[in-house]
Amino acid sequence: MNFPLLVLVLSLVLLWFASNLGAFLGQRLRPLKEEERDDFGVVQAAILTLLALLIGFTFSISVSRYDQRKNYEEAEANAIGTEYVRANLLPAADAATVRDLLRKYLDQRILFYKARHKSELERINASTALLQTELWSGVQAPALALPTPVMALAVSGMNDVLNSQGYTQFAWGYHIPGEAWALMIVIALFSNLLVGYGVRKNSLFFLALPLAVALAFFLIADIDSLRRGLVRVQPRNLVSLAQSLQAP
Numbered sequence: 001m002n003f004p005l006l007v008l009v010l011s012l013v014l015l016w017f018a019s020n021l022g023a024f025l026g027q028r029l030r031p032l033k034e035e036e037r038d039d040f041g042v043v044q045a046a047i048l049t050l051l052a053l054l055i056g057f058t059f060s061i062s063v064s065r066y067d068q069r070k071n072y073e074e075a076e077a078n079a080i081g082t083e084y085v086r087a088n089l090l091p092a093a094d095a096a097t098v099r100d101l102l103r104k105y106l107d108q109r110i111l112f113y114k115a116r117h118k119s120e121l122e123r124i125n126a127s128t129a130l131l132q133t134e135l136w137s138g139v140q141a142p143a144l145a146l147p148t149p150v151m152a153l154a155v156s157g158m159n160d161v162l163n164s165q166g167y168t169q170f171a172w173g174y175h176i177p178g179e180a181w182a183l184m185i186v187i188a189l190f191s192n193l194l195v196g197y198g199v200r201k202n203s204l205f206f207l208a209l210p211l212a213v214a215l216a217f218f219l220i221a222d223i224d225s226l227r228r229g230l231v232r233v234q235p236r237n238l239v240s241l242a243q244s245l246q247a248p
Contacts, residue, residue: 002225008218011185015210018189022196023206044194051191054184055216058176062223065174069226069233072168073113077237079164080106083157084245089150090142098138102161105131106242109165113235116227132162176224188213 080102087098108128115121139158143151195209222229 002228004218004222004225004229007221008214011188011217012210012214014185015188015192015213016207018192019196019206019210022193023199025193025197040194040198044191044198047187047191047194051184051187051213054180054187055213055220058180058184059216059220061176061180062220065171066223066231066233069168069171072164072171073233073235074237076109076161076164076168077235077241079157079160080109080238081241081244083154083161086154086157089154090139094138094142098135098158101131101135101138103242103245105135105161106238106245110235110238110242112168113233113238121227128165132165136162172226176220184217188217 084099084102087095087102089095090098105128108124108131111124112121112128115124135158139151139154143155192210192213196206199206219231223231226232
């Protein structure tokens, strides 16, 4: 499901094949009798309604998780920007070190959102973990040397920075369950089979349902693929923060 275009092509081919198989069964092997059409229509409508509900429910899940990832990106930018300001509460030397580390850390977080390959992502995560250790040490030493409420603000801000990255990491690990995909695909195949079985004559409109369902699958997979889809979370807030920190 990490390759949405492949999902589109394969689902369209499979669903079109299912429709043609149903048409072959209905027109050649066991034609539908006229007295059976009313009962068949009830079953067909129920299966198509179930398919629509499954697609709508799955699409809602993918969109909500997309919104969640966007919110966490904004939260990361806010946490880093706040801690960059609170670094002024530290002694001058420690403040300069922490601000420099925060700028490097910010660059790594931007790369995390733009990375598309696993090897690149592993390298970014390793650099991020190292910078997190250095950032925590940068506020821990002066806070232990001078434990005051003012120092606690700097420590609290750094804690928010580290926590926000953890929340983002967990959110990017969430995907639509494979069981949900399997159920949706089976229902889609069965629905197209029934539609094909019920038609009296093949026509261009015969492709409408497979195409519509395949496009729905493509959009869901595109949003859920995180790094390879057309719809991706862009680090706009993090980039804006980086530009403001570089400004004189």
